[in-house]
Amino acid sequence: MAFKYGGYMGQMLRINLTDKGISKEPLREDWARDFVGGAGLAARIIYEEVKPKIDPLGPENKIVIMTAPLNGTMIPAASRTALCAKSPYTGSFFHSIFGGFLGPEIKFAGYDGVIIEGSADTPVYIWIDDGSVQIRDASHLWGKEPFEAQDILREEIGDEEIHIATIGQAGEEKAPYAMILCDIRAAGRGGMGAVMGSKNLKAIAVRGTGGVTVPNILKVYNTAQRLNQLISTNPAVKGLSEYGTPRMVNALNEGGILPTRNWQTEVFVGMKEITGEVMKEKVVKGHRACFGCSINCTKYSVVSSGPYKSVINGADFETIYGFGSICEIDNIEAMCKADELCDYYGIDIISTSLTISWAMECYEAGIFTKKDTEGIELKFGNTDAMLLMIEKIGKQEGLGALLAKGTREASRIVGKDSIRFAVQNKGMEFPGHSCRPFPAAAVGYATGPRGASHHDIRPTPEKIGLVDRLTLEGKGALAAEINHWLILCDSMALCHLAEPIWGPMKISDSVVEALNVVTGQELGYEEVRKIAERQWNMIRCFSAREGFTRDDDQLPHRFTEEPIPEGPMKGSVISKETLERLKDDYYAYRGWDIKTGNPTEEKLIELGLDFAVKDVC
């Protein structure tokens, strides 16, 4: 019988790598209604199935790859899929959201999601070919870099069109911030690659030949047309097609909010050489898009000769930030090489680059010496040193073995002033979106379930002047409503890069319309907002059950104690007192316990999360 709501396949696939059991089970209608799909629904499944305090790298952890009702439909920018598990990097629930084609392909194969449990004795890969599912030997793929492994799989399976998620060497060795390559995009953050590696799972390959059913195709078509029109005329989105995400590098620098030199400042003198414009002129050879996306933000770049010879899908803004201004490197070709090396080893670009800049600061402060770096002059601005360190991290060799642990763990081991140089929250290094001048962004980063993620909070409303950035008034509420549009999009497959269409202050009417036309529901704005609030609380419950409290909602020393030293945002800082005040405001708006920072019994009952009361209240 067809599923109650449109856009769903009505079926989950469960694969147990320990006993090689494979089963298909119906998707719960009540969970689809209450949590939609993607990250929200995966959070519900993982809360139910993953016991508290388990080892994230043990067989008890589960990977849930969850699609959403919009995946595989003609709604634009609905390519995203959630890869979720308990994170070895943050110790809590983690949703790593990736674009590309894998999510829609899983649906075309007939599933809303895949639950992977247990652990294989020897390397394996999963081959999903519509209704046929196999766990196959992957010993010949172990040790291969992700793209080579994908080529081998395509040849072996004899199908150029399959879509594949693969880990690299770092994932195989369970490096804490190992990532997963998924076609032209990646599930980059939170060490999801390490979880795959801990299960001896090298890859997941999928071929689907079915389709997605919606209740009224004409309605979906009309909504898709309208959204495409909005996308094609919005200047903020248009720049993405032209220059990719690095379109804003020069504007950020002009505004004094381009994080530089491990966040010691937010103005980069070498900015002119690493802009989207320079990238377009020097290395971009084409544009690439995820499934059904009219934005084409992904660039295809080639450095054809010289020491930085490389071919990448990118570079994205986070590469330019991390390997550019943060390490004070002003060479766009070197950035392409750095990006390629991260893909080769399968390591997250943000954590890798921030860990290297942390090490550069330690070196310049005399905490590391040439003996530690094996003769490398690990100073800011040293391009070759940066590239060598990526290789060392990828191989976990020499100082790279320490840096592969990330800044939180590495600074705990090294001690001294290095703790002050670690720009992280809950273990996750910060992305390139400033928050010292933006209080809502600051409290959003601090309270984010994934630590420092620009996909749990966005500084945009404060950054473009939609609200007064200086006031603290109402910033808890603003942060919470930004959380809501982000988590809802992460549950509906909508890409955050179309931010002006889906947000940016709160869930937009377009999101509500897209959900209703695809699922055939007639939900009002408040009902949809309530779903997002439920999803956010569900994730907070997971963290609370693991022992997280308001004490874990922190910002790095650098943001609370060191004002931006120059430029138009000079003097901006979020003091510890300000942060605590913002947290009070945020918890109060959410109806959470101000003391613990966790949901109250009343709030959980109101949201239908009664089952979590015994765990967190």
Next chain:
Amino acid sequence: MARVSVKTFSVIRDAIGAGVIEIDVENPETVGGLFDAMVQKYGKPFKEKIWDPDTGEISPFLIRLNDEIIRSTVDLDKKISDGDKISLIIPVGGG
């Protein structure tokens, strides 16, 4: 009359064809007056990047006026003077 220099980026720069321009602003010598002068000079390609064609409202973005950061949504009446340096920091969402 105020002669000011204006720096632009990304799609705005593409619309006006230069990263930095010098322009005369009069009646009134304000940020809003600057935008009027720019529409006069660069026409529709510039206008459609700054104003929402459906609502007629100005897009929200930050403006750097010398060393001060101001907002398009509330600071159109802000005075500008001869020699001022202005940057249109638009748009900086996404990424």
